Amino acid sequence: MQTPAPVDYARATSVDHALQLLEQHGEDARVIAGGHSLIPMMRLRIASPTTLIDLNDLDELKGIRVEGNEIVIGAMTRHAEVLDSAILAEHYPIFREAEKLIADPVVRNRGTVGGSMCQADPSEDLSAVGSALGGTVVIRSKSGSRTVPIREFHFGPYMTQVADGEILTEVRFPIRPGAGSAYEKVERRVGDWPVASAGVFVVVRDGVVSDCGIGLTAVGAEHFSAPGAEEFLVGKAPTEENLAQAAAIAADSCSPVSDQRGPADYKKHLAQELTLRALRRAVAASQGA
């Protein structure tokens, strides 16, 4: 049994209460959502927060809803709910495709969207999905809320815009009628982190790509994104040649590192291969829509 260091615990009853607890317990306190990253790190004593502030009672942060032309996902929404969401399945099948490949049912029943985003693991699947779809995140502090574009949320491995005394409350994605989306992942074993993943959405209108987003994870893509490839594709016909060219541009913009999941050249290859596969399916979905 792996044993964490001593830690205090407080259970928040509202976002305001959580923010007050954060202030009260100081900079070495951490909020805990599903705990599937933080608790293992504590057990390995890689992380030793002084206090855990538990957000699991905060119903105000749970759920998926449509507001105007945006989909809003509360930070405490579990992966399992994302997987099962009819709203997301209708607008963005990419969520379902990605969630099916995130960890296992036990983790998905507990882990949260906000927790995954804030952990900011460089191999996080939801980060690629978020970057592909664009959108914004909402961060709250005692002084109020601020909105940050999702592609500015992460600024490095395990680093986000959420500062001391702040909590991520929700993630918002624009609804794009006619969009097709897809997610492609290679993992060494079911439930493992990706060796590489690519997620995309494409809107094909009048025979050309009118809008698209490409997200990549585990391959050293800046902000989990590939803007150069998106720029290339928009306004062009979604031919195999153009998709392949976009995938090549996306892969070129990645700087993967070798680790036990695979060597850098392989990951770079996957960035291209998976982007291409995802683009093909997203285009087909958009054209069929």
Next chain:
Amino acid sequence: MTAVEEAPISAAGNPIGFGSMKRKEDQRFVRGQGNYVDDVNLPGMLHGAILRSPHAHAKILSIDTSRAEAHPGVVAVITGKTLEGIPRPALLGDNFAWMPTLSYDTQAVLATDKVRFQGQEVAFVIATDRYTAKDALELIDVDYEPLGAVMDAKKAMDPSAPVIRDDKGQTDNSITDVLGNKYWESGNAIGTQEAIDKAKADPNCVVVTQEIMYPRVHPAPMETCGSVAYLDPVSGQLTLWTTSQAPHAHRTVYALVAGLPEHKIRIISPDVGGGFGNKVGVYPGYVLSVVGSIVTGKPVKWMEDRSENLMSTSFARDYHMNGTIAATKEGKILAVDVDVLADHGAFNGVAQPTKFPAGFFHIFTGSYDYPNAHCKVTPVYTNKAPGGVAYACSFRITEAAYFIERLVDCLAAELGMDPAELRLKNLIKPEQFPYETPTGWVYDSGQYEKTMRLAMEMVGYDELRKEQAEKRARGEYMGIGISFFTEGVGAGPRKDMDILGLGMADGIELRVHPTGKAQLRLSVQTQGQGHETTYAQIVAHELGIPPEDIEVIHGDTDNTPFGLGTYGSRSTPVSGAAAAVVSRKVRDKARLIAAAALECSPDDLEWSLGKWSVKGDPDRAKTIQEIALLSHGSLELPEGVEGHLDATAVYNPPNLTYPYGCYICVVDVDPGTGQVKIRRFVAVDDCGTRINPMIVEGQVHGGLADGVGMALMELIAFDEDGNCLGGSFMDYLLPTAVECPDWELGETVTPSPHHPIGAKGVGESATVGSPAAVVNAVIDAISPFGVRHADMPLTPANVWRAIQGNPVRVDMAVE
């Protein structure tokens, strides 16, 4: 011995003999009522935790334990210096800091001079609870001077390589075994070389050479290792609850290590949550719990966590094998030679029979008939965790079977011959048994071709080859892999096999109570194999007592006879034979008592299941239950017959048993990503008589999953700095149900002629046989890219790199 007859069914619905029945032990396991070492909690018990080395190779300049000692709740902090101060009989070195390994080497209990692998034991904190003990580890200050680490076995013997075992006065990293050799050979070196040279010069022959690595993997049992030690300060009795596959062997080792009198040592292995060889050896943690109890006078518990288990306890494999096979162009194998570099880690802790420092690797000739074979195995020290034989390996047979099955496929590729056809041409024929191999094994029995043809029929081999051809034409890549393996298990004949001088025979004790219920006391130790059920079935088969009326007792050295424990698939071949023998002793005695009761000559009686009856007058009979009561009653017994119906036996096997099988795996490979999907897996096993077919199938299922894991994902690699890259389940990947196809099992039954019930053992068959089937299938799939070999684990990255013609080196960090 004929194949299994249908056993009659008992009142409880169980077979009185052989046949599938639910496992008796599962009543407690499925209710969460198992009793594992960590469930043992004694009054006043303290908890230990081990400080481990962050370095692979470093000099210890100083250890300051003062802050840890001052921490509230800490009772004692033990270092190598403390152990050096505890005297011990000079036989084993004069203090506790070092202990003997199972291969006559020494291993540090706690490092004194330097650390030699990452995760090595440096200090032991004893505290009032586990959390406090772990907290205090962070308060111990160790000053290390890092030394260069030897992480690449191929460079261990370089003149510039740092010397790891300077404690022994070594000047290089060679390992000298107890027989005084720096390498170990088997077979005919000269004849094999001549045959290979001749083949090279002969245009009608081919010679294929291939480097094949079986990388380091780990047993990873669900229950990690641990112990609770209590040395009663008054009686001097040591009771040790411990995760052991071999409690009796451990008792003797503690007598040697601790210098304690053996009759004052009681080892209890309660329920053991998986072993796979991981719980054969004695670990420093066990010894430290004993020392902790000596120092504190209290019971001390030590349970390692998952990372400690993966990083410091017995690994498996780590064999670099360079093989050469010669054959005629018609596919008749002429000779096989193999040169092995064996990475044994920092201490030679291999568990295997003394005369066989490379275990049974010399069974590498496989299931084929050819005259010339030779192997040379050279072990080296590296800065890695010690151990060496673990994970269902049958004493290195896993490496051997993988080696020959991979090499034969390389030969098939060279010849352009179907690998099934090549195997069928070379399999040993039924009439050749008993078959003596070029390296000296005497295979007991087999109908190899029959088994192979059954597997091919089950999988639809010819249709699959057609499908493969069609798919290749479309640019799709499927592969079919065959593995035909033969194991030698059930170590072993005393004259040939011992561990630390202890012969590998097993004792057994059967007590039939007055009411005809029985207790069977075993020396072997189940870790999930179902002994409480199968052994009851053996007795039932021999005596006609229903299995529900037989209690199988094991795991407590005070209550069971001596024997060497459960590993190497030895329980059924050795102790299972003992169970039959001891039952027959009881049956023979029952005959004498029945004759006295029936007032006839024993010769007039005949046995039918569960009773002795007068020949020609079946109504005059005594059941075994009636005889049990008579034996304890007032019946006047014949001269020379003692009362009661008990017996003991010690079984010394005349030979090993040789289970075998043919496995066929079908995979689909995505060449764009390197991902492998196992579509089908057919496993036909011949393990002789099947005592409980359900348990046999369960064992096969588990072993196949093991094999898939090793073939596709399991690996403990190291970086150049000595960091273990497989120290958690995030990094050390075990297969799940998702990676496992629906196993398709088949059987042939060729009983062992020398085993009392014809059983051969099956515990490791699937682990031994399956990796080659998976790897052969993957290589077959990607052979159109010109790939002839790639090393396990065939992760997507490794498969893709093999296709690119740039394979990765699996035992080192990926670059």
